[in-house]
Amino acid sequence: MAGLATVFGSGAMTNSLPEVENHDVIFVIGSNTTETHPIIGLKMKNAVRKGAELIIADPRRIDLVRFSHLWLQHRPGTDVALLNSIMHIIMKEDMTDTKFIESRTEGFESFKDSLEEYTPEYGERITGVPKQDIIKAAHFYGNAVRPGIYYTMGITQHTHGTENVYAIANLALMTGNLGRESTGVNPLRGQNNVQGATDMGCIPNFFPGYQPAAMPGIRAKFEKTWGVKLSDKKGLTATEMTGEAFERKLKALYIMGENPVLSDPDIQHTVKALQKLDFLVVQDIFLTETAALADVVLPAACFAEKDGTFTNTSRRVQRVRKAVQPPGEAREDSHIITELAKRFGYHMDYNLIEEVFQESKKLWPALAGITYKRIAKTGLQWPCPTQDHPGTPYLFKGGFPRGKAAFTVVAYRPSEELPDAEYPFLLSTGRQLFQYHTGSMTRRNEAINAVSPTAYIEIHPEDAAVLGIKDGERVCVTSRRGSINIQAWVTERPLSKTVFIPFHFREAAANMLTNKACDPIAKIPEFKVCAVRINRTVDSEENVNKG
Amino acid sequence: MVTFKIDGQKVTVRKLSTILDAARKLDIPIPTLCHHPALSPFGGCRLCIVEIKGSPKPVTSCTTFARDGMEVKTSSPQLENMRKMTLELLLSDHPTDCMVCERAGDCKLQELAYFYGIKENRFIGERRTYDKKDGNPFIARDMEKCILCGQCVRICDEIQGVGAIDFAYRGLKTKICPPFDKDLNCEFCGQCVAICPTGALTGKMWKQKGRQNFTKIDTICPYCGCGCNITLHVRRNEVMRVSSKPETLNEGWLCPKGRFGYQFISSPDRLTKPLIRTISKEYSASDTWNIPPYPPLAKGGRRGGSDIFREVSWDEAFDYIAERLRDIREKSGPDAIAGLASARCTNEENYLFQKFMRAVIGTNNIDHCARY
Ligand code: SF4
Ligand code: SF4
Ligand code: SF4
């Protein structure tokens, strides 16, 4: 979010789902799309069927590779070097869009100079991708008419995640591949309402609609609507909250529907941090690992038990409807929050949930044209400023919200924690098709558990042979932060010397191992790169998985 | 463009449109069993036959392109007779299971048999019997009810890009199965279940959970950011099944989580009462962490609610939270309090949550897990 917003003035996906099928070139980097966004994956496959060229840059042989024309298997954490060397070729061979660069961007000259050193030879040395393939990728993308770039956490979950995003933005800007149908830059959001939660101001320094909390005029507007004085202090990001809790600076935390114990890096650290809080409230539908640490646990309603809206990864606001009653005394989150506010003498009185939506769109004009009635059948994509506005399938037609889009000079720098003699393997973590996030929902499903019963570590056959590990055997994986016992899956999916663990499984939680080092701007932890050691002998249960 | 006549009505369609496409445009019904607009034409069931003036034999409308000046008839005693015969042949080795079949009432074959009034069958013959039961946890494959329309084979290959199933064997033995007749082991997207016109492919999870007596509610999938539109089939306050309509953003296609991952809603582990901790945190943390069975903690922690928590009323919970938070705010200021919102809650709830943190508590310490 942070990266794209800085460059373009908006951090959302620039295209819509139906447009995916009409690209002529699709460049997927750091996104295992068919497993994490299966329906977008389907649309990509359909685009390929219709003749689109598919380029994939991913250290793992993800399923989508079967459909690709070019697969760049770069070393994890070397995205900047890869992208810069692709751009080097585009620059050298004059595949840039001069008119676009002149009229709609700034900072081109210094950016241009910065690419000089990223020759394909240099790129090959850093990334491990053959030079010819780097050149081929440059030709595919550079000559495309309607190319789309897709990325997810494979790009952002690095200590240089924001730089990765800048590099992607540079690539689209220099070729003028923005602001047209089926042409753009598309960060895919992992969870159903990440887009909406961000839109609605659940980020520290922005009120709903990306309006900076630091701007007095904006604050005044919200103060007027909400009828209270608002703080002008900078807020903490999620990762900073854990850090401050650990140092006992943060005293209380109220968590609604999140499970940071499993989803945050370095579980031992997270658990200790949460234990140090004076007061922890967790509101959820299950007694998650995080809820087990709470002082108060509040039973909430799940998606099928409430009315409202979700906003999908392409900015589409869609209607959520109540189908069943919540169990026992579980209540909708909205009810819980307003009741709690009452105890503080603050009244949030709404008769209908739509009134909350109406209040939010009064404060954020991009939603002004959306009503529950209009989205009864199909959703609408913001910006949708008026009642007769059809919504906006793709962004930046005719201009960027911040005026001119900015090129950013980005230099490659290695990840925080790289393999060494003691911890010789590079570990990446991520998701898989059948499970979701920390598993609290999907793992309560017998059929899903039958096909995806437990955690595994993907190890390349060459490494397995050296270590003497057989497929299906249990191994012990250790990083500087912890240890887990886990089943080995010997497969050619990962690069040799790199391993992969999905993070959904509490019994062998990948985040026991991960590094909490963050990108300095976006504060996203480096889930994609840390160093581990693999031992054939499993550790006694005493020593692993201890929180 | 091509202009021609169907049943006397003039119609203009794009080049390379089939007669069936044109008829659908005019809302003229032609029965089909193997056609699907999203898939390549197959021409296998021969129910969609039509007569073209000047042609000696009827043709299948789903595979015949429209030509200028054509005159097409979609119904005649002869056509209807042929259709009826085709159906009788299809039904001649079909189990008469409608009474207990999952698809009854929503089965294309049953519906056609009804319209053509097929009560007695001239061709009743040898029944295909398949003993093989598929052990996969999601999809029941009853190949005796398969009419070999090939839609599942095509969707798996053409849309899903998996190719997990295909036609195998020959003649009367022909059937659709995974390679070597093994158990299905695929992406379990359930696209094939959604598209099957009969009871051959059905979801194991919704077996005997009801066929028609549902309330259907349109909503959005709770999992990934694609935002697929789903329909919940509800009976007795329980979600019994999930489906998706073809005219949606996701064209009716879903992934295994969206289609089959709804059991958690009515899980016995759901929290049903507010809980307040009764013992120190240090104890419970290490204790609750590493205990099998692995799928997450059951309601109330390890040994039932009484150990770590006690169940309280909402009033008690609210009062307690307000008291503690107020206390902390007084002693350490509002910025000693923070809130984590949820990417799985609605826009409205997230709006209220950040409003609560900013306006009621008085801090900008509010975030959610966009970063993970
Ligand atoms: S598949 Fe259709 S026709 Fe066959 S038994 Fe089931 S409902 Fe009846
Ligand atoms: S469930 Fe999906 S992947 Fe499996 S056979 Fe059916 S269509 Fe193919
Ligand atoms: S059905 Fe699958 S692809 Fe669609 S929103 Fe749900 S999780 Fe995402």
Ligand code: FES
């Ligand atoms: S629908 Fe035309 S042959 Fe089956």
